[in-house]
Amino acid sequence: MSAAFFSTTYAQARRRFLEAARERSAVIGSHRHARQGAEGEELALDTALLGSPDADRLFIISSGTHGPEGFSGSACQLALLNDELSRRASERGIALLLIHAVNPFGFSHLTRTNEDNVDLNRNFNDFSQAYPANPVYEEIHSLLVPPSWPPSERNEAKLAEAMTRLAAQRSPGVSSGQDRHPDGLFYAGTGASWSNRTIRSILQRYGRNRRHIAWIDIHTGLGPYGHGEKIFGRHSAETTARAKAWWGADLIVSTAAESVSPRTAGYMMACCQDECPGAAITHSTMEYGTLPSPQVRHALRGEAWLAGHPIAPPDLVAAIRRAARDAFFVDADDWKGMILGQFRAFALQTINGLTTS
Numbered sequence: 115m116s117a118a119f120f121s122t123t124y125a126q127a128r129r130r131f132l133e134a135a136r137e138r139s140a141v142i143g144s145h146r147h148a149r150q151g152a153e154g155e156e157l158a159l160d161t162a163l164l165g166s167p168d169a170d171r172l173f174i175i176s177s178g179t180h181g182p183e184g185f186s187g188s189a190c191q192l193a194l195l196n197d198e199l200s201r202r203a204s205e206r207g208i209a210l211l212l213i214h215a216v217n218p219f220g221f222s223h224l225t226r227t228n229e230d231n232v233d234l235n236r237n238f239n240d241f242s243q244a245y246p247a248n249p250v251y252e253e254i255h256s257l258l259v260p261p262s263w264p265p266s267e268r269n270e271a272k273l274a275e276a277m278t279r280l281a282a283q284r285s286p287g288v289s290s291g292q293d294r295h296p297d298g299l300f301y302a303g304t305g306a307s308w309s310n311r312t313i314r315s316i317l318q319r320y321g322r323n324r325r326h327i328a329w330i331d332i333h334t335g336l337g338p339y340g341h342g343e344k345i346f347g348r349h350s351a352e353t354t355a356r357a358k359a360w361w362g363a364d365l366i367v368s369t370a371a372e373s374v375s376p377r378t379a380g381y382m383m384a385c386c387q388d389e390c391p392g393a394a395i396t397h398s399t400m401e402y403g404t405l406p407s408p409q410v411r412h413a414l415r416g417e418a419w420l421a422g423h424p425i426a427p428p429d430l431v432a433a434i435r436r437a438a439r440d441a442f443f444v445d446a447d448d449w450k451g452m453i454l455g456q457f458r459a460f461a462l463q464t465i466n467g468l469t470t471s
């Protein structure tokens with residue numbers, strides 16, 4: 115049953131999302147992307163608003179910030195559209211905003227980054243300021259993105275040695291973000307991306323005049339198989355206490371040593387404060403584990419290599435894309451069940467928390 119909510123292409127996920135949203139009489143918004151999808155389809159960042167447009171509390175759930183991670187986020191949204199929980203939110207005066215495919219290009223083309231190899235969760239920066247230096251990434255870039263793909267045995271051995279040496283480095287860590295290598299991993303870009311501008315416009319449209327906004331951004335690729343970690347950033351003591359009261363003691367603050375996430379600069383949900391300054395904001399990333407981290411890293415490296423070698427042989431391109439999909443989406447019923455089960459509990463906690471806020 116759970117597996118039925120998971121799609122196998124962006125086009126299918128989008129069609130099902132829009133159909134379910136229409137059936138629920140949601141207010142739908144579609145922001146067209148300039149590029150085409152992998153099958154020549156239209157790409158768009160779609161939104162569905164359920165409940166009263168004037169509700170003073172808003173619950174946002176976003177998917178696909180990192181391309182193929184959207185297979186899970188989209189399934190969670192589709193499940194929620196078919197769940198009485200979403201009606202319960204409306205009855206309690208909470209509006210629900212589903213943001214489908216923050217990165218539609220990556221979702222369709224199976225790249226974690228966007229059309230310019232930008233990691234969108236490093237792109238929501240103040241670009242009038244320098245992006246934080248990342249000497250750890252700098253040290254390892256040429257090993258992560260070798261001149262040829264697949265990498266040589268020598269490259270793999272040197273990278274493994276370097277990763278072991280740098281494993282304890284977290285602030286910054288390898289994946290914290292960098293702005294010096296457009297063909298690298300975790301590239302922040304040099305300006306606000308299309309998705310960044312679009313998300314901000316959506317928040318301006320739907321988030322202004324809300325008293326309280328809760329936001330869950332759904333990700334995959336870090337942590338144990340199927341386990342969902344609720345990652346929470348560094349916030350005021352009051353906001354942290356509220357988040358723990360809503361979401362429980364298993365909420366992990368991303369600066370804590372046990373978090374699967376490194377400290378990052380420019381993550382998407384930080385923009386909510388800019389665009390909705392009058393609202394109390396409680397947000398968290400849901401991060402589901404997929405494959406062991408060396409395999410996930412290998413997929414990211416292939417993707418970055420391809421960004422710097424766009425004229426690669428078609429078979430090699432297909433293998434790299436397939437590896438990216440497999441790194442962020444496990445096509446197995448037990449995994450899919452874990453995704454949706456944990457998401458439902460998280461959504462229920464959020465609705466209960468907003469109800470009393």
Ligand SMILES: [Zn+2]
Pocket residue numbers: 179180183332333334335
């Ligand atoms: Zn992600």
